[in-house]
Amino acid sequence: MALTTQQVEAFFSDCHAKDAQQKNSFINDADYIKHMQEVEDFILGKTTTMPNMRNVGWNFHSWGLHDLPNLIPVAQSWGIYEERILSFVFHKNNKDLSWWMEYWMRDQIAQSGDFDVMAQLAPILKKSGMKDKDILMFGMDNYDDPYFLYEEGANDTENPQTDKPSSFGKYVLSFLPQQARLVMDANADEDNSRFELCRLLYYHHRETLNEYVDEFIVPKSGYHHNGLDSDVVNFLLEKDAASFEKAIIKGIEKQIKQQQIDPIDVYSNWKKLDKAFPGKYESQLTKFYKDYLDHFETGATKGTWGYSDEYSWDDNQRKYLTVLSFEDMLERDPVAAQARLVPFIKNSPFLVPDFLTFLDEKFGADAMKYWPDALGKNPKDVGNEYFKTLFEIIEKYDFSSIEDSLWDLTKTKSKRIRFMLATVLSKQGDKAIARSKDLLNAKTADTRQTAALILAKINTEESIAILSAAFNSEKNDDARDVMLESLANKLYGEANDKLLADMVEFAKQRGKISESPISWIKPNALPTLYKTDGTAVTTDEVIFLLYRMSRAKGIRPDLEAKVLLSLIDRSKSGDFAKKLFKLYIDNGADAKQKYCLTLAGLLGDDETVNLLRNQVNTWVDNSRGKMAEYAVGALAMIGSNKALRTVEFFSRKYQNKNSNVGSAAHAALEEAAEELGMDMNELADSIIPDFDFDGMFKTFTVNDSEYRAFIDVNFKMAFLDEDGKKLKSAPKGTAKEVQDEFKLITKEVRDVVKSQSPRLEQYMVTGRRWELDAWQKFFLGNPIMFVYATRLVWGAFDANGQLLTTFWCAEDTSLMSLEDEEVELSEETATIGMIHPLMITPEEREAWNQKFFDLHIEPIFPQMQREVITIDEKEKAAVESNTFSGKKIEQGALYLAKTLEKLGWRRAEVSDGGYVPAYEKAFPHLRVRAEIETEGITVGYYDEDAYLGRLHFESYASENYGNKLAFGNIPGIVYSEVMADLRKILPPAESKEGKE
Structure with missing residues (x-):
């Protein structure tokens, strides 16, 4: 049934409604309104004047208009509205609007079955000014495979559509045989493979295929213009090798003669023929191997970037032509092939590491005879990976038969190779000591350094004694430093x-x-x-x-x-x-x-901490990330609590954006924790200062009167006189040095709170627990952390992690329940931790909120007021959610990226062109990560329009990395936190949907 007036009017009404919700300034632009009205009037037949969109561009139109062609029904006869829609979209003045229409056309044809879509579409396209070739090219567009045939499978009797031409396939066939040239040219001009057209002709117009088979095998342009179309060759050999054999040979020989085919393609095509006609093409393959290997052996494969070997991809692995050649030769004539191997390895200036691996897999220990020649290659030609592979192979076997060749290599200039070689030669143990001792007297420092490396790796009393004797006479710093690594403990x-x-x-x-x-x-x-x-x-x-x-x-x-x-x-x-x-910074750093920087860390104090901290931020802001990493390492070397607090702060500040700096900070903390025999959480707790307070107070005397300083509920210095009366400031007459101390404490408290508040919130989310004694010491014995204890809701947990009771801490350190009764922690209490609202009922949450309101307690961060989102029973089996799919971020892509990063998300791996397809948030302690798809964000560029996409969760464990998790297997807190994050980004009306 064709479109009705009511359907078209409803469509435009929806467009107007969407426009009304937009905040973009162009929506109210007079030209925009004018153009939109012209489109509506034309489609509804109120005017016959075609809207001219040549200079308008698609971006100036409502995205609702994008769906206009989707109104057209599938597999049904079209009426006047369908014709007007298509005439408008395909008109020559509206090219900006039709670039994506091949997808619409593909969907129409795929869903139409036997209904002839092209019979309706082609006349409309011609009226729009398109010629036959334009229409053919449109259907052969290279954004995806052309759609000539339904799914292949000639013997599939259950699917009558199999190998039948689609509506577009029928349209192509209608030009044959009279206009076959037109069809071929249209296909060629679209610069894509002729494989799909070849299939259509094979099944439905063999006459034309036979006539143009040479062009199918060797296309003049397209994906395979420097060789044969491999898809076509594979298809023809599979379907009727005997009929197309001569044409394929002709294509190979033509391309070889014209030097328009790569050796790997020559090999591939001869092998295909050899497989189709076993034994028939052995002479061609033998000649090919000889020609290629002779050419390779002369070094003729060297180009601008050095030597190379031809290769193809098979199961995501590179298959090098030298390896493929010898594999085949060894199968056909092992004796002749092995004889050819000897001069090839000796004379070829370049070999790929895969060739060495191939020899090892083929011959094992018997390949040792080839390795002296392989060791003689120039490191600049073959690279370090070549020698790394070769040494790893040699080490697996008894290499005494080639040890002279290995020792000769100690003279190489390549430092990397000398280090790898030393590991190999040190395996000879005592046998290598005498030769290494002699090399310590060599004229070249490089050789002496290699000898020192070997002796250091052998690491016996005799080898260390030889190093000790040579140490003080060695003038080359590199060689001496190698010796020093082994001798430092002994000498110093x-x-x-x-x-x-x-x-x-x-x-x-x-x-x-x-x-x-x-x-x-x-x-x-x-x-x-x-x-x-x-x-x-x-x-x-x-x-x-x-x-x-x-x-x-x-x-x-x-x-x-x-x-x-x-x-x-x-x-x-x-x-x-x-x-x-300062000198270092002033002179360019x-x-x-x-x-x-290292010395500044090794010798610095807490004032140096301030300098380094500011410099880290400066270097990050100026895109000197590596220098920021170095500065973080220097901070950790200072080793004071203030320094380590700063490093810990950077480990979280740069956890997502500039994550290399955050990772460096995290690594520095791990090293510090290991040296102190703590875990990371214990270290973070230990570096919170107590300022030498006695419990919650610091006592001082003014004019023979005793006063107490403390940190109040707002993290500010406060004072009590002898009667316990709170003072607004330190009493008059307080010594200057005492006042200066209080100023330093005030400043330090601000720094601690800046890092500690977000850390505690993270602990609540990840479910960190303290053993009872550790919690009492940390939160009830530290003047800063005690403030946190009084402004949060806590829980006592048994050894199995079950919640026993909840409480808050009063200013006198007593623990109070929701009912204002003092809590006596039972013997079952194993740990204490912050309460996440999901751990208790909605009624209890509300009661705690009211309690803190009545007591004028302001939580450090949203705790009981936190948005709670639970997993719907129907979603527990799902591994992916479309809750946010297609949700538009009104403020644009920059807002989306900045907000996600602020909430602790980091962009996932960037695609080609800098496109950011998703953001992820990790919960390492809970072994889960979340990933949300994004649209509109590109590195260095942000679209005006941005959208969220699908959400899923993955296992963080290495053994299950990348496995999507069913929502029912995700910790409830993780689900709630992630969903709450994403809802903060959405408009208020949408973010309220689905709350608990």
Whole structure:
């Protein structure tokens, strides 16, 4: 049944309603209103004038208009409204509107069955100005496979549609045979594979296929213009190899002659023919292998980017042509193939690592005879991965027969290869010691370094003794540092002035501390460093410290520098650290001189913490993420509670955006926790300061009267006199040093609260628990954390995690129930934790809200007022939710991205072109992550229109990574938090849907 006037009018009425909800300024633009009215009048027949949208563009139209063609019924005769809609969309003045219509056309044809859609559509398209070739090209568009036939399967008697031409297929066939050239040209101009057209002709017009088969096999353009169309060749050989054999051979030979085919394609096509006609094409394959391997052996495959080997993809693995060639040759003639292998490996300047793996899998230990020649390749030609693969293979077997070749390689200039080689040769144990000892006297430092690596890896008393003897005579720093790794504990077990003096003197003899390693550092101009015995660090010792720290890798102390660092009085080194840090920043902060940051951390104090903290943020803002990582590492080295609190803060601040900095902070905390024998949560608790308070108070005296300072419910310093009366400020006459101390405490409290409040909220969500004694010590014994204890609802849990009771903490530290009765924690109490509202009934939540309101207690963060969303029983088996699919974010993509990041989400892996397809939020403690699809966000660009998509949850456990979880298996708190996050983004009317 054709469209009715009522249906069309209803459509435009819906468009107007959607426009009225839009906030975009162009919706009220006079031109927009005019154009929309012109479209409506034309479709309804109120005017015969075609709306001209040439200069308007699709983006200026309601997305409701996008659905206009979808009004047209499927598999039914069309009327005047259908014709007007299509005439409008396909008109030459409206090209911007029709670019996506091939999808509509595909859907119409796919759903129409035997109904001839093209019989209705083609006349309309011609009226719109399209010619026969235009219509053919439109149906052959390369956005997806053309739709000539229904699903293939000639012997499928249960599906009568099988291999039958679609409506478009019939339309193509209507041009044959008279206008076959037109069809071929239309297909060629769409720059896609001719495979679908080939199939249509094979089943329904063999005559035309036979006439144009050469063009199908070797297309003039399209996906395979430099070779044969592999889909076509595979199809023809499968269906009727005998009939098309000559045409395929002709195509191969033509492309070879014209040098328009890659060797891998030549190989592939001869192999296909060989499979179809076993044994018939052995001579062609043999000649091909000889020609390619001879060509490869001469080094002729070297290009702008170095040497290469042809390859194809099979099951997502690269299959290299040298490997494929020898695989086949070894199957056909093993003796001749092995004879060819010897000169090929010896003479070829380049081999891929896969070729080495192939030889190992084929011959095992017998491949050892090939490895001396393989070891002789130039590292610049074959790369490090080649040698890594080769060494891993050699290590698996007894390699004594080729050890001379391995030892010859110790002379290589490649540092990476020497390190890998040392691991291999060290496996010889005592046998390698004598040769390594001789190499320690080699003229080249590279060789001496390799010898030192081997001896260090052998690590026996004899090898360490040899290193010790050579250590003080070695002048090359690289070789000496290798020895130092093994000797440090032995040589520098106990630091003292005599050891330091010897180290400085020997460095002088080697000419290493005649001047500062950095021109802009003048040691004499730096603040004085002092040793723990009170003596000043000399200028030579400062230069020695800078020289040795310049040898350090990453953000860590050098092994020899540690001797001097352990003698320095850290309580007096802060000025030195701050000056060095300022010089480093003022002189460009070169990453190669990052050891200045390390020293600032190793010698810095809490004032240095402020400098480093500000610099981390500056470097992040200026896109110097790696430098920010280094600065975070330096902060951790300061090691004070303030420093570690700052690192912990960065681990959360940069958890999503600039996650490399957050990861560096997290790693630094893990290392600190490991050194202290704590877990990460315990470390985070331990670095909260107590300011030397005695419980909740700090006592001080003014004019013989005693006062108590404390931190009030608003995290501000407050004071009590002897009568317990609260004062607005410190009493008059308070000593200046005491007032200064209180100012520092006030500032420190602000910093703690800034990081601690979001941390506790995270703990509530992840369900962290404290053992009873630890909770009492942390929350009832620390002046800052006690404030948190009084502004949150707590729960006592048994050993199985079951909630026993809820309570809040009064200002006198008593624990009070909802009914204002003092709570005595039972012996069953194993842990204490914050209550998430999902743990209790709606009535209890409301009661706690009222309780805090009556007591004028403002929660630290939304706790009982938190939005709670439960999983519907009908959704528990689902692994995906469409609740947010198609929901438009009125404020645009930038708002969507910023809000998600603020709520703790991070963008998922970016697709090609910088498109961000989704955001994810991880709950690592609960082993779950959530992922929501997004539309409109591209790295560096944000669309005006943005949409949410499907939501799913995945397992965070590595063994089940990527597995979607049924909603019923997701922790209720995770589901609630994720849904609440996403509803905060939606317009108020929509976000209220489905709340508990």
